[in-house]
Amino acid sequence: MRLLTRNDIPSLKNFIATVVSMTPKPGMVAWLLHRLTGLFLVLYLVLHTLGLRSMGDPVAFEKYVTMYRQPLFKFAEFLLLGVVAYHAFNGIRIILQDMFFRSGTERPLFYLVLLLTVMITVVGGYHIIYPYFIAPLLLWWGL
Amino acid sequence: MGTRKQSFSVRARAAGWLWQRLTGVGLVLFLALHFWVQHMPTGFLATAEEYAVIMSEFAAADQRYVEAIAEGKIRDALPAEHVITYDKVSQRLANPLWKGIDVMLLVFAALHGMNGLYNVMGDYLRSSGARKAAFGGAVLLFLAVTVQGVVSIMSAGVR
Numbered sequence: 355m356r357l358l359t360r361n362d363i364p365s366l367k368n369f370i371a372t373v374v375s376m377t378p379k380p381g382m383v384a385w386l387l388h389r390l391t392g393l394f395l396v397l398y399l400v401l402h403t404l405g406l407r408s409m410g411d412p413v414a415f416e417k418y419v420t421m422y423r424q425p426l427f428k429f430a431e432f433l434l435l436g437v438v439a440y441h442a443f444n445g446i447r448i449i450l451q452d453m454f455f456r457s458g459t460e461r462p463l464f465y466l467v468l469l470l471t472v473m474i475t476v477v478g479g480y481h482i483i484y485p486y487f488i489a490p491l492l493l494w495w496g497l
Numbered sequence: 498m499g500t501r502k503q504s505f506s507v508r509a510r511a512a513g514w515l516w517q518r519l520t521g522v523g524l525v526l527f528l529a530l531h532f533w534v535q536h537m538p539t540g541f542l543a544t545a546e547e548y549a550v551i552m553s554e555f556a557a558a559d560q561r562y563v564e565a566i567a568e569g570k571i572r573d574a575l576p577a578e579h580v581i582t583y584d585k586v587s588q589r590l591a592n593p594l595w596k597g598i599d600v601m602l603l604v605f606a607a608l609h610g611m612n613g614l615y616n617v618m619g620d621y622l623r624s625s626g627a628r629k630a631a632f633g634g635a636v637l638l639f640l641a642v643t644v645q646g647v648v649s650i651m652s653a654g655v656r
């Protein structure tokens with residue numbers, strides 16, 4: 355076992371240097387994505403709570419909802435589903451791995467997480483973007 | 498690395514670890530329900546036809562609503578679009594069971610999110626002062642989100 359050096363101390367600089375220097379492997383990518391999606395979701399939770407202060411006033415609430423109904427936001431809602439689905443499925447993977455599978459199985463389980471994330475995002479996201487992006491296309495094609 | 502001073506006992510950190518798992522499992526269930534209710538085309542949202550009726554009723558009752566429509570800040574629904582509306586949300590939250598479910602979702606999300614945020618910050622903060630400040634910040638954010646969220650949920654439907 356080699357001795358720990360200053361470069362092993364956890365810090366933002368060492369974190370970035372390590373991430374950049376490593377060849378991506380499923381376990382590491384899973385960890386990094388879980389962290390990034392988690393940080394994003396905390397930020398979103400705060401913004402969401404601030405936005406819902408409008409629940410006290412019907413006009414303010416309808417304005418708030420209308421703002422989130424712009425096409426760009428509908429696409430963001432689609433991506434939000436993907437972010438939540440990944441964080442949820444990968445979280446379940448972490449729990450299962452702690453309890454049953456142990457390490458060494460993270461590769462197939464991570465691919466399963468990605469597959470489930472894409473499936474849920476496509477199936478649920480279809481309904482989100484349908485009126486904005488899919489119905490106009492169908493109309494345009496004359497269907 | 499093993500010599501780093503920890504702000505909390507082993508028992509407290511183990512409780513935080515377990516709590517993150519429990520709230521995580523709870524959130525999967527609550528968020529699946531939340532997503533079904535607020536983002537999927539179900540009766541919990543207004544159809545384009547229902548939304549047109551809601552808009553005209555509101556416009557007849559409130560001049561500010563008329564102005565908001567004129568300014569484009571409140572818009573018609575597209576064909577096949579399902580819209581979250583004040584009316585539908587108020588109806589749902591008139592049921593105390595739904596209020597309870599939404600408060601649970603809020604509290605679980607705030608606990609899980611702020612504990613996760615503290616865990617992430619703790620990975621990059623070395624001095625015990627910085628770690629304590631991070632913990633204090635996470636607690637304050639948790640309280641702010643929870644209090645504001647509970648006020649919003651409880652005031653729903655109360656004009």
